[in-house]
Amino acid sequence: MYFVDTLEIAGLGNRSYLAGGPRTAVAVDPPRDIDQVIAAAARRGVRIAYVVETHLHNDYVSGGLELARVTGAHYLVPARAQVSFARTAVADGDTVTVDEGLVLRAIATPGHTPHHTSYALEDEGRPVTVFTGGSLLIGAVGRPDLVEPRLTEQLARAQHASAHRLADQLGDEVSVLPTHGFGSFCSATQAEGSPTTIGQERRTNDALTLDADTFVARLLAGLDDIPAYYVHMGPTNAAGPAPLDLTPPEPADAAQLAERLAAGEWVVDLRNRIAFAEGHVAGSLNFEGEGQLATYLAWLIPWGKPVTLLAETPGRIAEAQRELVRVGIERPVAAATGTPARWVPEGEALASFPRATFADLAAALTRGARPVVLDVRRHSERTQGHVEGSTHIPLHQLHHRMDEVPDGTVWVHCAGGMRAAIGASLLDAVGRQVVAVDDGFAAAAAAGLPLARP
Numbered sequence: 001m002y003f004v005d006t007l008e009i010a011g012l013g014n015r016s017y018l019a020g021g022p023r024t025a026v027a028v029d030p031p032r033d034i035d036q037v038i039a040a041a042a043r044r045g046v047r048i049a050y051v052v053e054t055h056l057h058n059d060y061v062s063g064g065l066e067l068a069r070v071t072g073a074h075y076l077v078p079a080r081a082q083v084s085f086a087r088t089a090v091a092d093g094d095t096v097t098v099d100e101g102l103v104l105r106a107i108a109t110p111g112h113t114p115h116h117t118s119y120a121l122e123d124e125g126r127p128v129t130v131f132t133g134g135s136l137l138i139g140a141v142g143r144p145d146l147v148e149p150r151l152t153e154q155l156a157r158a159q160h161a162s163a164h165r166l167a168d169q170l171g172d173e174v175s176v177l178p179t180h181g182f183g184s185f186c187s188a189t190q191a192e193g194s195p196t197t198i199g200q201e202r203r204t205n206d207a208l209t210l211d212a213d214t215f216v217a218r219l220l221a222g223l224d225d226i227p228a229y230y231v232h233m234g235p236t237n238a239a240g241p242a243p244l245d246l247t248p249p250e251p252a253d254a255a256q257l258a259e260r261l262a263a264g265e266w267v268v269d270l271r272n273r274i275a276f277a278e279g280h281v282a283g284s285l286n287f288e289g290e291g292q293l294a295t296y297l298a299w300l301i302p303w304g305k306p307v308t309l310l311a312e313t314p315g316r317i318a319e320a321q322r323e324l325v326r327v328g329i330e331r332p333v334a335a336a337t338g339t340p341a342r343w344v345p346e347g348e349a350l351a352s353f354p355r356a357t358f359a360d361l362a363a364a365l366t367r368g369a370r371p372v373v374l375d376v377r378r379h380s381e382r383t384q385g386h387v388e389g390s391t392h393i394p395l396h397q398l399h400h401r402m403d404e405v406p407d408g409t410v411w412v413h414c415a416g417g418m419r420a421a422i423g424a425s426l427l428d429a430v431g432r433q434v435v436a437v438d439d440g441f442a443a444a445a446a447a448g449l450p451l452a453r454p
Contacts, residue, residue, distance in 0.1 A: 002102050002123050004177065005040050007031070011294050011323045012060055013183025017131060018044070019121055021099025026050040027067060028119065028131045029179040032244050032326045034063040034070065041071075050096055050104070052076040054133025054179060055116040056083070056237045058146040058230045059186045060326050065240050078106075080115035085240040090117060109135040109166065111159030112142030112186070114151070118162075120170060129175045130198070136163045137181035138196045141207050143188040145223055146230060156216045163207035172199025183292070185227050188219055224380050225396065229298035232328055244325045248318065252308060252334035254345045257281060260308050260334065266301055269340075270311040270320050273421035277436055279350035281343045284310065286425035289320050291418055298327040299396050300422070306333040313337055353428050357439040361387075361411055362447040371435070372410045376423040381415060385441075388450040395419045398426055405432070413437035413444075 007016040009031050017028040018040045025046040030037045041048050048071040051064045055078060065085060068075035076096070079089035092108035101124045109118045112134030121129040134142025141163060144155035176196045180186040202208050206215055252260070261267055261283040269276050270289035280286065287297045289311060301307065307324075309332050311317050317335045324332070336343050340350055364371055373390035375382060382392055393401050395414065410427055414420040417438040424436035445451055 002099070002121070002128070003044065004121070004129055005044070006177070007036055007040060008182075009060070009326070010182075011292055012326060013181070013185075013187070013292075013295075014060065014179055015177070015182060016179065017177055018048075019098070019129070019131075020044070020046050020049075021102045023047065024049040024099045026052055026096075026098050026104055027064075027073070028052050029054055029057070029133060030063040030067050032061045032063045032066075032241065033246070033322050034067040037063070037067055038071070047071070048073045050074050050076055050098060052090070052104070052119055052131075053078070053081075054118060054131065054135070055113040056081050056234050057186075058113075058233050059180070059184055059227070060233060061241045061328050062237050063241070063244075066243050078115040078117040081113075081238070083238050083240070092117070107166065107169065109133075109162035111135055111144055111155050111162045113147055114155065114158075116142075116162070118166060120174070127170050127174050129177055130166060130170055132166065132176055132178045134178070134180045134186055135159065136166050136176055136201060136205065136207065137178040137187055138176070138194065139201070139205055140181055140188050141205075141219070142178075142180050142186055143223055144219070146186065146226065147234075153216060153220065156219050157212055159219070160207050160212045160215050163201075163205065167198055167202050167208055170198045172197060172202065174198045176201060185224070185230075185295070188222060222380075225378050225394065227295060227299040228396065229303065229327055232303060236328055245331045246318070246321060246325065247331065248314065249309065249321070249332040249335040252336045254343055256334065257308065257310075257336060257343055258345065260306070265306045265308060265333070267308045267310065268297065269425075270309060270316055273417065273436065273438065274355065276421065276425065277353055277355050279340050279352050280425075281310070281340060282351040283429045284425070285429060286421050288418060288421070289316050293320060294323040294327045294329070296395070296419070296422060297324065298329055300399055301329070308332060308334040308336070310336050310340075310343060312339070351428065353424060353434045353436065355436045355438045356411065358413070358437060358441075358444040358447040358449060361413075361437060362449050364411075365449075370408065372406045372408045374405060374410050374412045374423065376412060376414050376419050377441075383454055385445075385451045385453055387413070387444055388452040395423050398423055402427070402430060409433040409435060411435045411437055413439070413441070415441045
């Protein structure tokens, strides 16, 4: 008998896996915070004998090296991956015995990276599961443009070939367990995650239903923006990540917060966007603790800039710290908890700005107002329709393009409200008058706002 446990890394849209038998197990693509992998093994009563990487990750800092060191496991890394630490190099066809009758077999599946490797888990000689990393995903494949622009088309063709190789070698009943594809920007498309099999992908995945030329053209046309912090992840993983530090940040009082803001550091308020809009420290930025905190904060913050966290409870600070360390934002320099009234000097007022709906925006236009409508969605979203006359600056570019926002009160919107709140806080922090549109974009048409397409 064998087991496979899934570890959700929801904030990054990834999954890690622990698989094994009665005594020993293998950890696949572990996150930086390895304690959850160790806890999963303890619940099963198994020893982690192997840690494997499908590839050098571009979207998060791996915990593989540290997990192998702590547990004494063999660390298996694709042979063609250029790394600066000792590991067991894995080539196509290599096998290891995870437990009695349970074998892990390496299958070279280049495409997401040149060295990408999938791993088929075989129970008594029969493939039952394949860990596909960033190769064959659920209804998609991993994007091929994260390594080197000149290799993108070549890697896209390799993705097509690799998907067919998996389908040819494995039966329809074999379950497909990818690392990416649950909201990760490492996925070529944002497919929803649900259990799948080789047979299901054979019927529905473009990589297996389209010829190579058509697949490549469609894949390349659909590639979206790359989070800026990705450029730091591969080198960090190749060098060998340092052990993580989750000790609590130093506490900061109101005076210290003011000093950090005056020094140009980022003070990040983790509260929900409703609470932030109602009252916050002037100059602080709103990245909601629940959601894709790590992705968007790491994408927007100038790399290496000190960050201070604000939240209602120490627990929320600890959760955020855990999320951020996964993407290389190391220990925050400070933190403060409680209510925002405690985060400003006595007698100083909190800043605030209004929230609104698309119906409110339509009403303002009907009254003859001339608000600046700022669309902070990505280019791929805007092509599906936008408010006529709106200014478009994707959220991840806004910090560097503030001077392009027209004068006047700025109504900031996205697709659902979270990114609009971040954008509104960026503008509010530099003294602009803002209104955060906290509404789904589908409501724009229902409100009667004129929509256009590029």
